[in-house]
Amino acid sequence: xxxxxxxxxxxxxERETAPQPAVILVRPQLGENIGxxxxxxxxxxxxxxxxxxxxxxxxxxxxxxxxxxxxELIENAKLFETVDEAVADLSFVLAAxxxxxxxxxxxxxxxxxxxxxxxxxxQGVGVLFGPEKAGLTNADVVFADKxxxxxxxxxxxxxxxxxxxxxxxxxxxxxxxxxxxxxxxxVRSEVAPREELTRLFxxxxxxxxxxxxxxxxxxxxxxxxxIRAPLTRxxxxxxxxxxxxxxxxxxxxxxxxARGG
Amino acid sequence: xxxxxxxxxxxxxERETAPQPAVILVRPQLGENIGxxxxxxxxxxxxxxxxxxxxxxxxxxxxxxxxxxxxELIENAKLFETVDEAVADLSFVLAAxxxxxxxxxxxxxxxxxxxxxxxxxxQGVGVLFGPEKAGLTNADVVFADKxxxxxxxxxxxxxxxxxxxxxxxxxxxxxxxxxxxxxxxxVRSEVAPREELTRLFxxxxxxxxxxxxxxxxxxxxxxxxxIRAPLTRxxxxxxxxxxxxxxxxxxxxxxxxARGG
Numbered sequence: 001x002x003x004x005x006x007x008x009x010x011x012x013x014e015r016e017t018a019p020q021p022a023v024i025l026v027r028p029q030l031g032e033n034i035g036x037x038x039x040x041x042x043x044x045x046x047x048x049x050x051x052x053x054x055x056x057x058x059x060x061x062x063x064x065x066x067x068x069x070x071x072e073l074i075e076n077a078k079l080f081e082t083v084d085e086a087v088a089d090l091s092f093v094l095a096a097x098x099x100x101x102x103x104x105x106x107x108x109x110x111x112x113x114x115x116x117x118x119x120x121x122x123q124g125v126g127v128l129f130g131p132e133k134a135g136l137t138n139a140d141v142v143f144a145d146k147x148x149x150x151x152x153x154x155x156x157x158x159x160x161x162x163x164x165x166x167x168x169x170x171x172x173x174x175x176x177x178x179x180x181x182x183x184x185x186x187v188r189s190e191v192a193p194r195e196e197l198t199r200l201f202x203x204x205x206x207x208x209x210x211x212x213x214x215x216x217x218x219x220x221x222x223x224x225x226x227i228r229a230p231l232t233r234x235x236x237x238x239x240x241x242x243x244x245x246x247x248x249x250x251x252x253x254x255x256x257x258a259r260g261g
Numbered sequence: 262x263x264x265x266x267x268x269x270x271x272x273x274x275e276r277e278t279a280p281q282p283a284v285i286l287v288r289p290q291l292g293e294n295i296g297x298x299x300x301x302x303x304x305x306x307x308x309x310x311x312x313x314x315x316x317x318x319x320x321x322x323x324x325x326x327x328x329x330x331x332x333e334l335i336e337n338a339k340l341f342e343t344v345d346e347a348v349a350d351l352s353f354v355l356a357a358x359x360x361x362x363x364x365x366x367x368x369x370x371x372x373x374x375x376x377x378x379x380x381x382x383x384q385g386v387g388v389l390f391g392p393e394k395a396g397l398t399n400a401d402v403v404f405a406d407k408x409x410x411x412x413x414x415x416x417x418x419x420x421x422x423x424x425x426x427x428x429x430x431x432x433x434x435x436x437x438x439x440x441x442x443x444x445x446x447x448v449r450s451e452v453a454p455r456e457e458l459t460r461l462f463x464x465x466x467x468x469x470x471x472x473x474x475x476x477x478x479x480x481x482x483x484x485x486x487x488i489r490a491p492l493t494r495x496x497x498x499x500x501x502x503x504x505x506x507x508x509x510x511x512x513x514x515x516x517x518x519a520r521g522g
Binding site: 044176240 | 504
């Protein structure tokens, strides 16, 4: 995209060249839904689609067919094998889900999230949507800084994937004119890209594995969540991530020696 | 509908019995879109569907199939021959359209329309959506008090009918003033008392001291800040603090041995 377009008043704008949140479809099942999601995105000016392990492979003709005029999004979609990789360059990640989670991740509604995303957009923002049937797993959601919930009907919560994306795109578009509340204007350093945090987790969990920390093995997953959730919430700067890498190195250093001698 | 439902906190609410805007599909073409619109409506608590002269007649099996769990809306849909009749009992009518009109009808955006509809809801509110291909004619739009426009991408304005209805339903639900984050707030455990965090810092910094981490000594204060700030921001629960205490123990364990032997 990125070409100048005209808005309803005839003004030339470059809406699509501005940074915008990435829509990340995690293990989507139906190509039709991917295509419909693209339409809903482009209707409200979003163009950056990322796919994590789409069930039916990629490219997918069913997606092309449904995307209609938004086929350019399909062609430019980025393909990833894991959520981990898909969020690597982002600093603020949302997980769109209606299910309650036993996760220590703050939940945010739709009223303020547009403004919050705009305040953080230069550092890389993305939103995770789960597969049609099962939705996001907790292992997916722990990559998120916040859980985004829609004001859904409690008796009929399950949104179609494309409609969930459509509503997200609308929220983004609507927030364009909205002034960013002061509360998001903090003096914090830039948040480290997510891949640095992932490397920190890998480093820490690798050392913990060596130290026999993850016992019993059945609980490893839960223990990982207890490690990752607070460090993700902390929105660490690059300097802080470096400090924590240094901590792990310093603490783990002697142990190798102990084993060696 | 109209039966009591439970929200996430288990409170019995009667969301669906309260008056709500009627969604009026004018000469809709595809049954699939009618069904998908029903899903999008019910997801956000809307249940009143009106149909004006649907192209393929009514009832329509294609609509039933797409409505999935929202088939009750299909069954209760009211059928009309003209827009005139469909809006007869309403006092405030919107026409959802992205096209510019040479009509002396005020245009309203999405930011304030939810509140405006709620203010007028007791008197009867409805919104017109046009057929898939052609959209609403001027003859349809003149029945509206206001034209409702979405903040669409000027280069790709044409929303799918079901998605347009979906966004409208979302706008309605969001304007309800439901403070979603509050509802979910109890998911987060209580934040650990500060003294537990202090003990965690003491423990960590003591081990780091032993490991020779704080070097040069003049920088110790700054390094402490880089450790404490993110862990404080993380607002850790007691369980998470325990996990981090365990991490420090696990990583530091071998080092003592190394020194001893």
